[in-house]
Amino acid sequence: MSDAQARGGANIEFRQVGRPLARIDAPGKVHGKTRYAGDYVLPGMLHAKVLRSPEASALLTHIDVSRARALPGVACVLTHAELPDRLAPTDIPGQTGRKRLDTDQQILVRERVRYHGEPLALVAADTPAIADKALELIAFDLEPFPGVYSVEEALTPGAPVVQGTDNVVSTYKVRKGDVEAGFAAADTIIEKTYRTQFIEHAFLEPEVGLAWVDENEVVNIRMSTQVIEHFRFIAEAIGVPHNKVRILGSMVGGGFGGKEDITVEIYLALLARATGRPVRLCYTREDSFFGHGKRHPFTITHRTGFTRDGKITALTVDMTADAGAYVYLSPYVLLYATVASPGPYRVDNLHVDARAVATNNMFTSAFRGFGAAQACVAHEQQMDEAANALGIDPLELRRRNFLRTGDAIATGVPIESAVWSDECMTRAWQALGERPPHRGPVKIGRGVAAYQQSYGRITWLHDTSEAWVGVEMDGTVVVRSGVTDIGGGQVSALAQIAAELLGVNLSDVTVYNSDSATTPLAGTTTATRALYMTGNAVRLAAEAVRNRLLERAAREFDVQMHEVDAANSMVFVREQPLTEMTLTDLVATCASEGIHRSELVMFRAPFTDGIDAETGQGRVHPDYAYGAQAVEVAVDTETGEVTVLKSVGAHDVGQAINPDAVEGQIEGGTSQGHGYALSEELIYEKGKLVTPSFSEYLIPTAMDMPRVQSIILESRSGVGPFGAKGIGEPSLTPVAPAIANAVADAIGVRITDLPITPEKVVEALASVEDP
């Protein structure tokens, strides 16, 4: 066992970190006092609406907005004709400033419509009702244009090209070891194809923002977004300097990757500048279904060689993702899927071929799990298929192949932190308890799935995060950081870290966050990076302040600095508890002597160059998280209905900053995984979305979810603060394949296409009973 593998036993005493404290954002939310972006109003505010294409592939041959403009109460109607000759970015490397790929999208349709719902025109009016009326008064003609509505169609020679010169948006490959030799050494080769579907984020707060132009010609936008640093790209899209766009975040009513791309910001900026008045754009639920990118459907084929005793000898993976009509984050999602494709297993001989393909379906982009979730659906079902074929227990087969610290992952880089896959899997499985018997036609099944999920952004994006920490004159603490809080407790975790290091209680910390003009830029709340990156920035800043304060106190106490500690707003000598002073007195002393009571820190992730294009070898991420899900299902073989009876997520989070918040992530990620496995699917017929509501797109309700059990393991081996890893995305990734494996266990036949609907279960049973 290497150092990292064993480090979990370390005895660390915390006062704030690691405790299940009520989050600082909880009272405001529970009492209805928290203001979301849609809760802000300004005098004279206009209401905006978006006119969307009812066709998925067409040519806009005519658009006439004169009647809409003439409607009393309409302040502004914009079409492509009024827009500057500019584009909207669809591929944002965030705060790194690196050149983006050539993937930009028209802001409003100029001529070619590429997806159902693509915006044709914007309206701003005195009331939402007038804006709706104005949309109806816009006359336009769409001429049919040949489209492609599946990756198969898109890859057919001579198929219509969606954008650019070729429907292949992005490719990745891995060439590692000697796959031919590996297959030659195999006793058994398993080959199977798995498919996943389009998935909607379904955050409860639809996209919303409020824009106004101030006296300095700055376009201010109060936004629900995961990424306030889109201000640069918004500025470029509307043709103003970067310092003339300001994004003010607010508490985000759910993101999950769906508020990672620009949504309504550019429309708001254009309308506010065109009218000189404040403008709010609040998407309806239907707008939200049409308005942001979805989770990529993947088709993934695994061909795996095993020895008789279950060791993987070789693996080839072929994966194709539907990128939809614009590029957005498809190349990155594809890369993550490529890296994650073999799962948390040691595979020395590996070939991966991955491609993302443009179609006239809705564009696909970031979604919690970001490619690794789709990869996990395939590799974990493949492991169960192999276990079945080899006659080896599925857990045991996994154990024989799990990565260990120091082993090389798919991209050839050794994993440096703990790999507690086995511990997590074993604990999750044990938590299922005694297996109940089948009840007539209701069959019980169990399944497990393990994963490897990165945390932190791609290392060649050179990710950084800034935070400022200071102590006020009364001993209270302020944290300033641009980080956005999307509901996972991102801000509260920062407060807990600052409280720990500065010796105050959580209630003594106030965090100002999410303002691109006044808070130090912290980067995105995406990629399971907020705690890792901004948590480290806050830790470093708080440590710097702590050291200056304690150094001064040590002089006062006439002891060495390392003998001094701080807790409960008191500073004291550890071995002489009566030698103490209040933090307030210490701060007053420091202030009078000009000792700096604050610190601004930039935390830098590891910076690397890109991977080798031919072999896919090289570093991609700062580190990886490992864990597992175990589930028990009941399948009614008469109706096909699947009920999840038990669902257990066990994850090595490195160090839980707030165990309650970690559990919350596990429980929520689990419920999204349940929907992914069983009920959720955006259906596009010839590119047209036919499920744009919560009565057609079915996310789990309180009737569907069992009480989720969370098992938190702490290896303290991660690169986050205090050895933390991450849990935002990992919590979701193994859930759907665990359910798929449980269903296969229950009924003896595997359904390889998600979601596993009652119809598919009944059909699958019929196919085996009546071949």
Add this chain to the structure above:
Amino acid sequence: MNDAKVIRLTINGRDSDVGALPNETLLETLRGLAHFEVKSGCEKGDCGACAVLVDGQAVDSCLTLTWTVAGAAVTTVSGLGTVDAPHPLHTAFIERGAAQCGYCTPGLIIAAQSMLDNDTRDPDEDDIRIALSGNLCRCTGYTKVFDAVDEAARIMREGGESS
């Protein structure tokens, strides 16, 4: 605004005379009066984020026309208690970590309160699930919400709340 009519509502215990159009929903009326604690999630009755109590019963305010509730007592999550004098549901949701993004939280608390006031103060698992089944939450997986409602019900049974 020619069709607007003045409607008397008692909102969180205070009488208000509000001008409302015939097709105006209670959700629009309440948010127009700065009751931003009432959230809009779908405007179709699918998600429950806009739930309020009308004469003690939980309704989706997006499906309720303001004219149809003239004279009614309307209670939002902010009307159940204050930060200084919280309702047991408020306390339990905070202590049990039942709010994540918090957008659905007001509706969930209203739905739970409707059950506890109208149906049972001793809910079992099924009672809670049924009561909350009209309220979608995408963040929590409902586990801590169930825990919070259990906890609040227990406290209310033990007499910790007067309503």
